[in-house]
Amino acid sequence: MTPAQLPVNTPLADPGASPPPQGWKWYDYFTFNVDHKVIGIQYLVTSFFFYLIGGAMAVAMRTELATPDSDFIDPTLYNAFMTNHGTIMIFLWIVPSAIGGFGNFLVPLMIGARDMAFPKLNAIAFWLNPPAGALLMASFFFGGAQSGWTSYPPLSEITANVAQSMWILAIVMVGTSSILGALNFVITILFMRIPSMRLDQSPLFCWAMLATSLLALLSTPVLAIGLLLLLFDINFGTSFFKPDAGGNVVLYQHLFWFYSHPAVYLMILPIFGIMSEVFPVYSRKPIFGYKAIAYSSMAICLVGLFVWVHHMFTSGTPPWMRLFFTISTLIVGIPTGVKIFGWVATMWGGKIRYTTSMLFAIGFLTMFVFGGMTGVTMGTAPVDIHVHDTYYVVGHFHYVLFGGSVFGLYAGIYHWFPKMTGRLLNEPLGWVHFALTFIGSNLTFLPMHQLGLQGMPRRVAMYDPQFTSVNQLCTIGAFILAASVIPFTINVVWSWSRGAVAGDNPWRALTLEWTTSSPPLIENWEVLPVLTHGPYDYGLNNSSPENLEPVAGSTSPS
Amino acid sequence: MKEIPSSILTLTAGVLITIISFWVGQHHGLMPEQASEQAPLVDNLFNVMVMIGTALFLVVQGAIIVFMIKYRRRAGDDTDGLYIEGNLPLEAFWTAIPAAIVIFLGIYSVDVFDNMGGLNPGDHGMMSHHHVQPAAVVAQAPSQPAIAADTAAPLIEPQAPYARYGFGANPDQMGKPPALSVNVTGMQYAWLFNYPGGVVTGELHIPAGRDVQLNLSAKDVIHSFWVPQFRLKQDALPGQPTELRFIASKPGTYPVVCAELCGSYHGGMRTQVIVHTQADYDQWWASTQVAQAPDQEQTIAVRPSDLSAPEFLAPYAEQVGVSSAALAHLKHHHQGGTMISHLPASPES
Ligand SMILES: [Cu+2]
Ligand SMILES: [Cu+2]
Numbered sequence: 001m002t003p004a005q006l007p008v009n010t011p012l013a014d015p016g017a018s019p020p021p022q023g024w025k026w027y028d029y030f031t032f033n034v035d036h037k038v039i040g041i042q043y044l045v046t047s048f049f050f051y052l053i054g055g056a057m058a059v060a061m062r063t064e065l066a067t068p069d070s071d072f073i074d075p076t077l078y079n080a081f082m083t084n085h086g087t088i089m090i091f092l093w094i095v096p097s098a099i100g101g102f103g104n105f106l107v108p109l110m111i112g113a114r115d116m117a118f119p120k121l122n123a124i125a126f127w128l129n130p131p132a133g134a135l136l137m138a139s140f141f142f143g144g145a146q147s148g149w150t151s152y153p154p155l156s157e158i159t160a161n162v163a164q165s166m167w168i169l170a171i172v173m174v175g176t177s178s179i180l181g182a183l184n185f186v187i188t189i190l191f192m193r194i195p196s197m198r199l200d201q202s203p204l205f206c207w208a209m210l211a212t213s214l215l216a217l218l219s220t221p222v223l224a225i226g227l228l229l230l231l232f233d234i235n236f237g238t239s240f241f242k243p244d245a246g247g248n249v250v251l252y253q254h255l256f257w258f259y260s261h262p263a264v265y266l267m268i269l270p271i272f273g274i275m276s277e278v279f280p281v282y283s284r285k286p287i288f289g290y291k292a293i294a295y296s297s298m299a300i301c302l303v304g305l306f307v308w309v310h311h312m313f314t315s316g317t318p319p320w321m322r323l324f325f326t327i328s329t330l331i332v333g334i335p336t337g338v339k340i341f342g343w344v345a346t347m348w349g350g351k352i353r354y355t356t357s358m359l360f361a362i363g364f365l366t367m368f369v370f371g372g373m374t375g376v377t378m379g380t381a382p383v384d385i386h387v388h389d390t391y392y393v394v395g396h397f398h399y400v401l402f403g404g405s406v407f408g409l410y411a412g413i414y415h416w417f418p419k420m421t422g423r424l425l426n427e428p429l430g431w432v433h434f435a436l437t438f439i440g441s442n443l444t445f446l447p448m449h450q451l452g453l454q455g456m457p458r459r460v461a462m463y464d465p466q467f468t469s470v471n472q473l474c475t476i477g478a479f480i481l482a483a484s485v486i487p488f489t490i491n492v493v494w495s496w497s498r499g500a501v502a503g504d505n506p507w508r509a510l511t512l513e514w515t516t517s518s519p520p521l522i523e524n525w526e527v528l529p530v531l532t533h534g535p536y537d538y539g540l541n542n543s544s545p546e547n548l549e550p551v552a553g554s555t556s557p558s
Numbered sequence: 559m560k561e562i563p564s565s566i567l568t569l570t571a572g573v574l575i576t577i578i579s580f581w582v583g584q585h586h587g588l589m590p591e592q593a594s595e596q597a598p599l600v601d602n603l604f605n606v607m608v609m610i611g612t613a614l615f616l617v618v619q620g621a622i623i624v625f626m627i628k629y630r631r632r633a634g635d636d637t638d639g640l641y642i643e644g645n646l647p648l649e650a651f652w653t654a655i656p657a658a659i660v661i662f663l664g665i666y667s668v669d670v671f672d673n674m675g676g677l678n679p680g681d682h683g684m685m686s687h688h689h690v691q692p693a694a695v696v697a698q699a700p701s702q703p704a705i706a707a708d709t710a711a712p713l714i715e716p717q718a719p720y721a722r723y724g725f726g727a728n729p730d731q732m733g734k735p736p737a738l739s740v741n742v743t744g745m746q747y748a749w750l751f752n753y754p755g756g757v758v759t760g761e762l763h764i765p766a767g768r769d770v771q772l773n774l775s776a777k778d779v780i781h782s783f784w785v786p787q788f789r790l791k792q793d794a795l796p797g798q799p800t801e802l803r804f805i806a807s808k809p810g811t812y813p814v815v816c817a818e819l820c821g822s823y824h825g826g827m828r829t830q831v832i833v834h835t836q837a838d839y840d841q842w843w844a845s846t847q848v849a850q851a852p853d854q855e856q857t858i859a860v861r862p863s864d865l866s867a868p869e870f871l872a873p874y875a876e877q878v879g880v881s882s883a884a885l886a887h888l889k890h891h892h893q894g895g896t897m898i899s900h901l902p903a904s905p906e907s
Contacts, residue, residue: 315795333660344618349642369619453588454590457817462825464828539638
């Protein structure tokens with residue numbers, strides 16, 4: 001099927017089959033279903049399940065690190081948890097929930113399409129994820145991969161070979177899923193918008209998904225190559241990365257980071273997109289600088305392809321590389337700054353409603369600005385020489401990936417849950433969730449910067465006793481973070497069946513997904529919507545009666 | 559808020575933020591003590607970034623908090639905010655600010671990197687042509703293979719291969735050979751320091767104020783040699799020589815940490831570097847010569863005493879080809895506070 005053959009504005013259902021059902025039943029979500037909304041929710045629920053598993057591993061690690069000696073779990077198991085915590089959080093939680101979950105659910109709804117360009121491919125892409133996760137879980141019967149999510153050879157070639165091979169296969173599977181998904185998004189966003197919507201009238205989330213998908217298409221194949229060579233080295237006697245047989249260990253690092261730096265943007269660009277939707281709705285203001293935010297996504301995508309060696313400043317890299325990649329890394333700060341200033345300016349002059357979604361969005365801003373600052377310090381080779389592979393780095397990327405990506409995912413869930421399920425999440429429970437998450441994440445990740453600067457390396461099951469008290473602070477924070485998931489899970493499970501009925505547009509938002517019912521019809525709309533205003537035209541028509549309905553959940557907590 | 563008070567408020571906030579940022583940049587106290595000539599260079603760059611970062615964070619965070627309060631929705635107000643889609647001069651301004659900061663930090667970083675010796679790995683000066691022998695410090699010459707090279711091949715690199723990666727001579731030392739060159743080998747889970755003349759230790763001893771070069775290599779997997787107080791780190795890679803050249807500025811004992819994941823006991827791969835005054839160093843060096851002389855024993859210092867877990871020793875012994883019987887015969891001698899163990903030289907080792 002090519003996009004040209006695709007009848008864009010007509011139903012995709014097989015004409016020979018019986019008429020499609022009016023809504024999906026619960027068991028439809030456990031089947032091979034080609035509806036983008038089902039697939040989106042499948043991604044979100046599956047990835048949340050893996051988030052809990054990855055989180056449990058983190059709690060085990062933080063418990064071990066409450067004392068300097070290795071006394072809670074075996075250091076081998078510690079390394080297996082460390083490796084799989086990173087792998088799961090990246091490849092089975094943030095990437096699939098942000099791109100697969102929100103991307104699939106929202107993109108067609110936001111551009112007025114009835115589905116993605118290639119629905120079957122889309123379902124195949126999703127169904128690569130559960131077996132990949134199962135493979136990772138099963139690898140624990142063989143000790144679990146223990147060489148970090150980076151899997152640098154030679155360590156990865158001499159440690160737990162079976163588990164490492166299963167790990168590689170799992171990553172190649174989710175990588176394939178990511179490539180298929182990316183292809184689908186690019187075609188859908190470029191060719192399936194309703195005719196009245198120009199690309200620069202599409203919601204910023206779509207721009208973010210376009211940039212994300214281009215990046216995934218360009219970088220993921222390189223990771224696959226690196227990992228397959230590693231697989232050959234382990235199982236078939238090749239020696240691409242075996243130094244004693246003429247292989248080169250640094251070559252792997254280049255292949256790995258050529259993908260894995262962009263992977264950072266795969267995990268944050270869709271979140272930027274979510275932010276650009278959430279801030280205008282709850283500030284009741286147009287997004288400040290639409291074009292600047294849209295183009296800065298593309299700029300990050302482009303520059304992001306040329307910064308990967310900043311992960312290798314202490315490795316076998318010549319001086320010119322260390323300096324070239326210092327400069328290119330610093331440049332990423334410019335488009336990122338443009339976005340942050342744009343979101344802050346969106347709040348200026350608004351009428352801000354403190355829904356849980358908005359709280360997480362503001363929390364995201366705070367955390368991400370901090371993580372961005374520490375990122376700049378590490379981007380320069382002289383400082384990175386000191387902090388590379390230390391807890392400073394662990395603190396930094398958790399500010400960006402937890403404070404950034406996960407806060408953004410929560411903001412997105414509270415915002416679109418009513419659209420997905422037809423019911424509102426409970427707001428007071430949401431505030432509790434936010435408070436626990438905000439306190440827990442800062443308590444866990446802020447002290448880590450000090451640990452790293454003072455001399456504690458990362459990926460250790462045992463450490464110098466001088467770091468004990470600060471580590472215990474981090475451990476307490478981790479327990480609070482673990483607790484924060486409880487009110488959220490209760491909220492989701494309870495609200496899904498018993499929450500207040502949301503209506504079509506509980507937040508009075510202007511993007512197209514709010515023009516259909518909640519949850520949307522199987523083919524999204526009976527009659528496709530017509531574009532009457534831009535996605536962020538808040539305040540343009542202040543006197544129109546439809547704007548004066550109360551907004552759900554907008555009552556102040558007092 | 560009225561026009562004039564608000565501009566005075568902004569001015570006051572600006573002055574306050576500037577003062578706070580300068581103060582935080584100088585007094586954050588996050589870095590460990592400085593014990594190498596590179597350390598102040600790195601710290602100055604870091605402090606400048608902490609200062610700029612604090613200012614930016616306060617401005618952005620301050621704006622968020624002020625906006626959160628000032629622009630909160632009032633009860634009963636269901637209207638929208640102002641219809642403002644952007645402001646080109648403002649957007650150009652806040653693109654230019656980070657751009658200017660980035661240009662400044664870029665130039666500054668290159669300068670620091672150069673002064674640290676980062677541009678000259680592999681600059682070994684005249685070392686390969688002259689046997690330089692500063693007081694009690696032996697520079698290793700290729701024409702004179704280390705004595706122990708024959709008897710302890712697996713442990714001792716006879717001559718460090720030409721390293722292209724790492725930190726070399728700083729601009730002042732360019733073209734000069736280092737005063738002391740030590741071959742450093744990383745292995746699961748220990749560092750071995752191989753001195754000219756065949757002295758092998760498990761702790762690094764160096765004189766303060768002298769130009770020291772470490773030639774890094776790894777036996778099994780990648781390790782990373784890090785001394786936080788020196789602000790220097792360089793991976794030890796199997797198959798690719800790297801180096802670290804520096805001048806330790808302050809006598810004392812500092813941790814040597816492996817920073818690259820190298821296996822289950824990666825966290826235990828710690829030892830120390832003892833920076834001596836020149837007199838102390840000479841004494842230490844003499845003691846190693848005495849210890850080595852009597853029956854041509856090869857000197858191996860095993861793990862420092864604070865890492866006593868027996869698990870560490872067994873894999874280490876395997877790695878260096880020492881039989882368990884030999885391990886059992888390890889004799890410990892304490893000499894001037896440094897623990898050096900003697901291992902009878904066996905044909906294989
Ligand atoms: Cu990166
Ligand atoms: Cu190591």
